Amino acid sequence: MGKSPCCDKDGLKKGPWTAEEDKKLVEYIQKHGHGKWRTLPKNAGLRRCGKSCRLRWTNYLRPDIKRGRFTFEEEETIIQLHGVLGNKWSAIAAQLPGRTDNEIKNYWNTHIKKRLLKMGIDPVTHAPRLDLLDLSSILTSSLQAHYCSQFINIPNSLNTNGYAVNPDLLDLANTLFSSSFKSPEEPQNVQEITPEVLDQFQYSLLANQLHNPPNNSHFLSENRFMHSNNAREIPLSNPSDFVSCHQNHIPSYWQADGDIQHQHMNIAETSVPVPNHGFDGSCRFDLDHLSSGHHAFQSNDATKVQSFGLGSSSLSSPMSSSLTWNSSSSTSTAYLGGCNKEDRDGHSNHFLSPLYDAAPNSFYVNGIM
DNA sequence: AATCGCGTCAACCGCGCGGAG
DNA sequence: CCTCCGCGCGGTTGACGCGAT
CATH class of the missing domain: 1.10.10 (Arc Repressor Mutant, subunit A)
Incomplete structure (x- = not known):
């Protein structure tokens, strides 16, 4: 017709x-x-x-149009929804107040799609594809991963807790790493950690989580989206395994004042000795409110509470959040781990979010960790 | 300073759906 | 049913800005 x-x-x-x-x-x-x-x-x-x-x-x-860069939460929501809905931009836009389908479509095509491709993720199917993998990116990520593994035992914690990680990716990263880097204390090759590297590392984890969820129906349940479409839920048999930081060391970029987007960090400088006054127990690492607030670490000693958060939500790029360590008493030891309603030493945790209550044996991770 | 290449994004285009007659 | 119309959607284009050379 x-x-x-x-x-x-x-x-x-x-x-x-x-x-x-x-x-x-x-x-x-x-x-x-x-x-x-x-x-x-x-x-x-x-x-x-x-x-x-x-x-x-x-x-x-339209008066309700939201301007400015996409936040991390928005970006993560887009990736999640795209994995479910595909190129249904209007449906995706319906979940992001103030964003238009056109804007999301453009952002996907110009930012997210490229980043996924670079990481070896098929942006259509969201499946890992080694043939798409940018090896240099993986190498960079693996360096970052290894560095982080000084603090976070990623492969062990994810695998031993039934969380499937793309084994090819991990093997490749570990292989590449083991042949190129020995110790952050004795760096053979100084690797610059740029916000882009953090992005890649974060996306590697994100992509793995997206494509290897331990339980699809649970992961994608309506409840999950309703309660938190910007958090990742990782069931843990032993939550304190998930994230553990070496005592007395904390990455210096967590302490950076101001906007780390414009700072390049050097592995040789990523650990700093800190006075021993707290954080020797489990704590909740919760970035649910990254865009605005600070996040408390609850130490075993209730009087020793530190917080950190985004320095300024308005200027941070979606993936390279400007974390600041807000502490009146210089630095402190952070020991990050999962927690239950009580931490492992039986101390109650004062900063559990409603999300935690909704799934008391889960640990929510949303952010560069 | 001029040119080139690339990234970004507002705007356009064609198609399809659904309702009305 | 069939046709027409209004609208929305998704893919694509092209102008513009900016950094690199």
């Missing part, structure tokens, strides 16, 4: 909108509401087709 054009093309303007056109459109919609896009331009005194007006309104002029 033939389809008539949405409007008479003759004499209608195309291309970028002027401020005057915007004003006319906004004023008309404020007065009469939107809809009837075919007749709207004529009534509003615009020499545009209805389609163009609708697009301009929905993608740009």
Whole structure:
């Protein structure tokens, strides 16, 4: 069946909108509401087709449009939803208040898709593909992974807790690492850890979690999305295994003042000795409120509580959050581990979120850890 | 300073769906 | 049913900005 054009093309303007056109459109919609896009331009005194007006309104002029960079939470939500919905941009946009399908589509194509490809993740199927893998990225990530493994036993903790990690990726990373790096205390080759490296490492974990969830139905349950579409849930048989930091050492970038996006960190400088005054027990590492708040570490000694959080949520890039270590007493030892309603030494934990209560034997991870 | 290449994103285009007649 | 119309969706384009050379 033939389809008539949405409007008479003759004499209608195309291309970028002027401020005057915007004003006319906004004023008309404020007065009469939107809809009837075919007749709207004529009534509003615009020499545009209805389609163009609708697009301009929905993608740009609508008052509830959210501007600025995508947050980490938004980005993670997009990846999660894309894994379920595919290129249903409007459906994805419906889960992200203030974001348009067009904006999400653009962001996917220009940022996320490329990053996934670089990591060897098929952006269509979300499946790991070694043929797509950028080996240099993996090498970089493996260096970071090994460095982090001084603090976090990633492969062991994930595997021993029934959390499937793409074994090819891990093997490759471990192989590459073991042949290239011996000890962060005696670095053979100094590896710069840039925010991009952190991104890659984080995405490697994220991708593994996405594609090897221990229980799909649980992972993708409506409940999960409702309660936290920006948190990752990892069931742990022994939560304190998951993350453990060496006492007396904490990565220096956690203590960086200001915006670490513009700082390059050096492995030779990533550990710092700290005075011994706390954090010798389990604690909850919860980034659910990364965008605004600070996060408390509960030590066994209830009087010794430290916090950290995002320095400024407004300027951080989605993946390279600017973590600051807010402490009035210089630095401290952090011992990160899972926790139950009581920590392993029986001390109650004062900063459990509702998420924790919803699944008391789970540990939520959302962020570079 | 000029040119080139690339990334970004607003805007366009064609198609398909669903409701109305 | 069939056709038409309005609208929304997803893919693509092209203008623009910026960094590299």
